[in-house]
Amino acid sequence: MKYFVEVVGSGPSPLIFLPGTGWGGNVGQSIAEALSNSYTVHMIDLPGIGRGEGLSGRISMKDAAGWVKGYMDEQGWKSAAIIGHSLGGAIGLSTASFHPDRVDKLVLLDIGFARIERFPVSMFGTTGYFLPIISGLHRLFGPRFLGQDGEKKTDSNVKTEEEMVSLISSLELNDDAFIRKAILSMQEASPSGIGLLLALYRYHMPKAMKGLSTPTLVLYGNREGKESRIQRRILRQVSKYQNQHPSFKALVGGHYAHMSDDRSIGYIRDFLFTSEQVQKSEIR
Numbered sequence: 001m002k003y004f005v006e007v008v009g010s011g012p013s014p015l016i017f018l019p020g021t022g023w024g025g026n027v028g029q030s031i032a033e034a035l036s037n038s039y040t041v042h043m044i045d046l047p048g049i050g051r052g053e054g055l056s057g058r059i060s061m062k063d064a065a066g067w068v069k070g071y072m073d074e075q076g077w078k079s080a081a082i083i084g085h086s087l088g089g090a091i092g093l094s095t096a097s098f099h100p101d102r103v104d105k106l107v108l109l110d111i112g113f114a115r116i117e118r119f120p121v122s123m124f125g126t127t128g129y130f131l132p133i134i135s136g137l138h139r140l141f142g143p144r145f146l147g148q149d150g151e152k153k154t155d156s157n158v159k160t161e162e163e164m165v166s167l168i169s170s171l172e173l174n175d176d177a178f179i180r181k182a183i184l185s186m187q188e189a190s191p192s193g194i195g196l197l198l199a200l201y202r203y204h205m206p207k208a209m210k211g212l213s214t215p216t217l218v219l220y221g222n223r224e225g226k227e228s229r230i231q232r233r234i235l236r237q238v239s240k241y242q243n244q245h246p247s248f249k250a251l252v253g254g255h256y257a258h259m260s261d262d263r264s265i266g267y268i269r270d271f272l273f274t275s276e277q278v279q280k281s282e283i284r
Helices: 025-034 061-075 087-098 121-145 161-170 177-184 191-202 205-210 228-239 263-273 276-283
Strands: 005-008 013-018 039-044 080-085 103-109 216-221 247-251
Touching (some): 025 039, 025 080, 039 061, 061 087, 087 103, 103 263
Parallel strands (some): 013 080, 080 103
């Protein structure tokens, strides 16, 4: 199955939700339901990380953008709005960069305003310490360095209630039916999924952001409760876009603040329902 998709809503306009690393598209269920009267929301698992097929060859973010465009072509859509978190947001950003006529509006959830750190331990765990080496070997030997994708698993990695509660707590998420269903859909990255993560690692997101013509909203976590140096770093990164397109809104929390700060849905709705003419005048 090339694309694994769950659809919510029956609104007149199409919207694609793309999740972060490891999550299924249905982690966007609460956002999809909030928009379901105005949009038909297609929540898509990421290639090589979710339950759909991975991309082939030496993967770039341009390939990821082509993957999104391919889905729009299959659906017969001229264009669509995109909401993406983390890696999913980076894929949305690349789609708006390489195919600006296909993206009506873009919402980025805690991604896009900074490059991935050289040692991205906060995003990839201890693997982040070795990512520069892995990236270099991948550049040298190509996709064969990572191996080939095997058969897709359908069962969850979370087996017990204790594991479920521990994961929800560690990610600072609200414990509800939506997030529990999403956790049960989580998948490990296949070799092609790791190739996609390496493409993100090399992607110059700030450069792509500054070249955007698509109306864009960025919601970011202010890292409240974290060390002051982490909070200052986020503010420095965001301040580079002051008085520029896109629009930024701070949420209380970390990388998953859009799932814990109740204001996020309101910000998204206000942005999506603002007339395109007004937003284009703001960009100019």
